[in-house]
Amino acid sequence: MLSDLDLIFKVQDGDESAFSELMRRHYRGVVNYIYKFTHSVESSEDLAQEVFIRVYRSIDRYRPEAKFTTWxxxxxxxxxxxxxxxxNREKNVSLDEMEESNQQTGDEKIFSASDFTFRREISALIFEALETLPEKEKIAIVLCKYEEMPYIEVAEVIGCSVGAVKAYVYRGRMKLIEKLKPHLRKDKAHGL
Amino acid sequence: MDSKKIVELILEYPEGEISEANKMELKRHIRENLGYSELYEQSKGLWKLMEEWRDIEPSDDYLVKFWNRVTEEEEARAHWFGRFLGILRFNLGWSAAAIVTFLVLGVVSLYVFNTGTEMTLSEADLKDNEALIDVEKAISTESSKPLELYGPWNELDNPETGDASVDETHSSDLIRPVDFGDIY
Incomplete structure (x- = not known):
């Protein structure tokens, strides 16, 4: 089986089927990685397409110093x-609009909006907990946990030192434990 | 090993990027300390809970979608490039026509305005002109006669010897020739 680098060289020589093979290898991972940020299947697929378009457009400039997956x-x-x-900016705008309309019509609707945060679905809970983390902590956690990337690669993706990645993972994990503590206890009781 | 280091290692433990020596010591701390044991369980539980967030399956036609998008973008780019070139060509044609028109108008207007402005001299001007010409002729003629204008000239050429005689009345104004015999 050809390595990613061999496929890239083939693409650079004009072989489009080599790029299709690269996509077959990595598309699912990229879609799921983006899904951890968007929590929307549709937009994750659209954004994954965008990612591969960018890769395809700039593949001639790719230099093998960095691993393909890191790039x-x-x-x-x-x-x-x-x-x-x-x-988030759009959400803030619509929330502001919602608050304005609530102030006009009465306060009852504010409570129904806050109920939205208490969804029972596990993926939604984790997504919401991850959303509260600072960007770099979130990226470090998602890459380490879901993409099983070693710290050194995560450091290259984020553009920081390995020590900083460890700190991001450590801090992020502590915050997630705090946020999801009730669910962890409950899960433990159910044998997790 | 201090407590901060122990907490760090507990949170790192599930990834397995810890040396064997640290792992042994960590296990001992977890066994002996309830707080560490609880944190360890929570950390492990968090990772397990996060695994419950299942992966999604991308649609089967992602490759077709991708290549269609590449083709569409290339066509769009070619279309816009073509339009840009068309606009450029159109503008270049008009710019050239404008420059040529401007130059032609400039030349024509110069010709028209210059032919109507010939110099006309009055009678007095013509007389002044003639007088100036006479003066110029007078001063450019290399004879002593016209130079009488500038003062009394009493030198009289001796037609026989060709020597110039000096009027004695004005001899004091003239520089005497040096007698070299006095010096030597």
Missing amino acids: LYKIATNVSITAVRYS
């Missing part, structure tokens, strides 16, 4: 973070 996840991180920031 790929770096692009995926940038795309995800940009999308999340944009959607």
Whole structure:
């Protein structure tokens, strides 16, 4: 089986099927990585397409000093973070609008909006807990936990030292334990 | 090993990036200390809980979608590039036409305005002009006669010897020739 690097060289020579093979290898991982930031299947797929478009457009400039997956996840991180920031800005605007309309119509609706945060679905709980973390802690946790990336690669993706990655994971994990403590206790009782 | 280090190692433990020696010591601390044991269970529980967030399956046609998008973007780029070139060509044609028109108008207007402004001299001006020409002729003629204008000239050429005689009345104004015999 050809390595990622061999495939990249083939793509650089104009072999499009080699790029399809690269996508077959990494597309699922990238979609799921983005999903941890967006929690939306549809937008995760759209953004993953965007990531691979960017990779395809700039593959001629790729130099094998960095591992392909490091480069790929770096692009995926940038795309995800940009999308999340944009959607948060939109969310803030709509929340502001919602609050304005609540003030006009009465306060009852504010309570129904806060109920939204108490969803029972586990993925939603984890997503919400991750959302509260600072960006770098969140990226470090997702890459370490879900992509099973070693610290050294995570450091390259984030652009920091290995020590800093350890600190991000440590701090992020402590915060997640605090946020999800009730569910951890409950899960422990159920044998987790 | 201090408590901060122990907490750090507990949180790192599930990833397995800890040396064997540290692992042994950590296990001992977890066994002996209830607080560490609880944190360890919570940390492990968190990782297990996070595994409950299942992966999603991308749609089967992602490759088709991708290549369609690449083709669409290339076509769009070619379309925009073509339009840009068209605009550029259109503008270049118009710019050239404007420059040529401007130059032609400039040349024509110069010709028209210059032919109507010939110098006309009055009679007095013509007389002044003639007088100036006479003066110029007078001063440019290399004879002593016209130079009488500038003062009394009493030198009279001796037509026989060709020597210039000096009027004695003005001899004091003239520089005497040096007699070299007095010096030597």
